[in-house]
Structure formats: C-alpha cells, structure tokens
Amino acid sequence: MAEPVVLLVFGEDTNDTRAVKELILALRPEPVRIETRRTPLVLVKGKDKARDRKNVAELAAVVRAEQRRGKRCVVIAHRDCDAIEPAHEQIASLLEQGLLREGIKQVVAAAAAWEIEAWWFLWPDAALAVNSKWRRPEPPSPEVGRIENAKEAFRQALRPKVKSQRPRDYAESDSPKIAAKVRELGLVDQRAAGSRSFDRFAGRVRQLVLI
Incomplete structure (x- = not known):
C-alpha cells in the first residue's frame, strides 16, 4: 500500500x-x-x-x-x-x-x-475571535492585495479609536491563531473582500x- x-x-x-x-x-x-x-x-x-x-x-x-x-x-x-x-x-x-x-x-x-496580514482582512470575525478587545478590522480596500504595508495597516485597523481602551497590538504570532479561527469557524469561503x-x-x- x-x-x-x-x-x-x-x-x-x-x-x-x-x-x-x-x-x-x-x-x-x-x-x-x-x-x-x-x-x-x-x-x-x-x-x-x-x-x-x-x-x-x-x-x-x-x-x-x-x-x-x-x-x-x-x-x-x-x-x-x-x-x-x-x-x-x-x-x-x-x-x-x-x-x-x-x-x-x-x-x-x-x-x-x-x-500575509493582507489576507487576515478577508475574515474580520476571525481576528475578533482571537482577541475580542480588538476593533473589527474592516478591509480598507475591496481588493486587499492592493494594501501597501499590510502588516502595519492590519495592526492599526485592530486598534480601538479610544486610546484608553487600547488592548495589546497584533503580533506576528497571532497569524496562526487567526488562521485557526478561519478554519474552526468555517469562514474560508466567507470573505469580506x-x-x-x-x-x-x-x-x-x-x-x-x-x-
């Protein structure tokens, strides 16, 4: 076999x-x-x-x-x-x-x-499932592949507007956690952009x- x-x-x-x-x-x-x-x-x-x-x-x-x-x-x-x-x-x-x-x-x-952080804009709910204190990262463009400096753009998108309520920033170690939530929540074909x-x-x- x-x-x-x-x-x-x-x-x-x-x-x-x-x-x-x-x-x-x-x-x-x-x-x-x-x-x-x-x-x-x-x-x-x-x-x-x-x-x-x-x-x-x-x-x-x-x-x-x-x-x-x-x-x-x-x-x-x-x-x-x-x-x-x-x-x-x-x-x-x-x-x-x-x-x-x-x-x-x-x-x-x-x-x-x-x-790869540009891809995480595709599934805003997956990011929130990793850290509910983050702001929902709405895609800034209909095509996320057009976002320059995607890692910093994603990090900023997660920051609440009120600084006193700001949680920890996104780190590269969060990438596999977000991807895992995409899998666990069945979101892979439900993309926001x-x-x-x-x-x-x-x-x-x-x-x-x-x-």
Missing part, C-alpha cells in the same frame, strides 16, 4: 508556515497530513536569480530526502511579496516553475500580496491530488 501524501509547508518563519497549514486544513477539510519546515527559508523573489536558484535547489534537496524515506510529497511554499498585486503572479510562478524543474511534481506557492493572491493559492490547493 502506498504511503499517504504529505504536504510539506515551507516559508519565511514558523508563524507563516503554521498559518498556511491552518488555511490548507480550512480549504481541504478531509484528513490531510501536513508537516511544517523551518529550513530552508523561502527567499525566491526574482531579484537575484543566482540566489533564487540556490534557494530552490536547497528546498528541492529537502523534498528529495523525504522522498527517499518513502514519502509522497507535495510542496507548499509561502513567500510574502512586499509589493501589491499583481506582484504575486511573478513570485508564485518563479517558485512553482523552479521546483517543477527540480522534479517536484505538485507545488503550490502561497504568495501573499503585500504580506477580494484577494487575487489568496484566490490563486486557494484554487491550487483545492486542485491538489492527495490520493
């Missing part, structure tokens, strides 16, 4: 990979085996081609090592764009095409424009063959 497919989630840090894992589970509610990986970091951005190739090769080497242990691997690679849409299109394509050339058959890039970068990610995750 073949080994079950395992999704290997790579990213820029542990908070990102844990958050992406929760989103995958929200998008694929059937039993899915997911492992997050701390190294190598996903650094592909298309600005330094030699460095990008080295990063892709290192990531592929980790996957091949798992395959030699008998695992059937799918790769999910997260990378913030640090730019607005459509920047996600190039970054996602570079990641996916680079890994496909390395022989990794199923690859999905989670390229969030500007940063649009996001081309999230739509791209979600569509490809749902198309993965995991049998």
Whole structure:
C-alpha cells in the first residue's frame, strides 16, 4: 500500500508556515497530513536569480530526502511579496516553475500580496475571535492585495479609536491563531473582500491530488 501524501509547508518563519497549514486544513477539510519546515527559508523573489536558484535547489534537496524515506510529497511554499498585486503572479510562478524543474511534481506557492496580514482582512470575525478587545478590522480596500504595508495597516485597523481602551497590538504570532479561527469557524469561503493572491493559492490547493 502506498504511503499517504504529505504536504510539506515551507516559508519565511514558523508563524507563516503554521498559518498556511491552518488555511490548507480550512480549504481541504478531509484528513490531510501536513508537516511544517523551518529550513530552508523561502527567499525566491526574482531579484537575484543566482540566489533564487540556490534557494530552490536547497528546498528541492529537502523534498528529495523525504522522498527517499518513502514519502509522497507535495510542496507548499509561502513567500510574502512586499509589493501589491499583481506582484504575486511573478513570485508564485518563479517558485512553482523552479521546483517543477527540480522534479517536484505538485507545488503550490502561497504568495501573499503585500504580506500575509493582507489576507487576515478577508475574515474580520476571525481576528475578533482571537482577541475580542480588538476593533473589527474592516478591509480598507475591496481588493486587499492592493494594501501597501499590510502588516502595519492590519495592526492599526485592530486598534480601538479610544486610546484608553487600547488592548495589546497584533503580533506576528497571532497569524496562526487567526488562521485557526478561519478554519474552526468555517469562514474560508466567507470573505469580506477580494484577494487575487489568496484566490490563486486557494484554487491550487483545492486542485491538489492527495490520493
């Protein structure tokens, strides 16, 4: 009997990979085996081609090592764009095409424009479920991928207008908690705004063959 497919989630840090894992589970509610990986970091951005190739090769080497242990691997690679849409299109394509050339058959890039915090604007109720003292983070744009400096914009959106009532600020460690609430509350398809970068990610995750 073949080994079950395992999704290997790579990213820029542990908070990102844990958050992406929760989103995958929200998008694929059937039993899915997911492992997050701390190294190598996903650094592909298309600005330094030699460095990008080295990063892709290192990531592929980790996957091949798992395959030699008998695992059937799918790769999910997260990378913030640090730019607005459509920047996600190039970054996602570079990641996916680079890994496909390395022989990794199923690859999905989670390229969030500007940063993954832009995606959290999609589910204001998930943020409130993490901290009820925060202000409801209404999306400042119909397309959250057009929000510059999304992390700071999200942090500010959560702050109550009355300073004396201000709770603690959002921290990057809240990302996986918000994503978990998206999954637990069944919100993944109930979005308060649009996001081309999230739509791209979600569509490809749902198309993965995991049998």
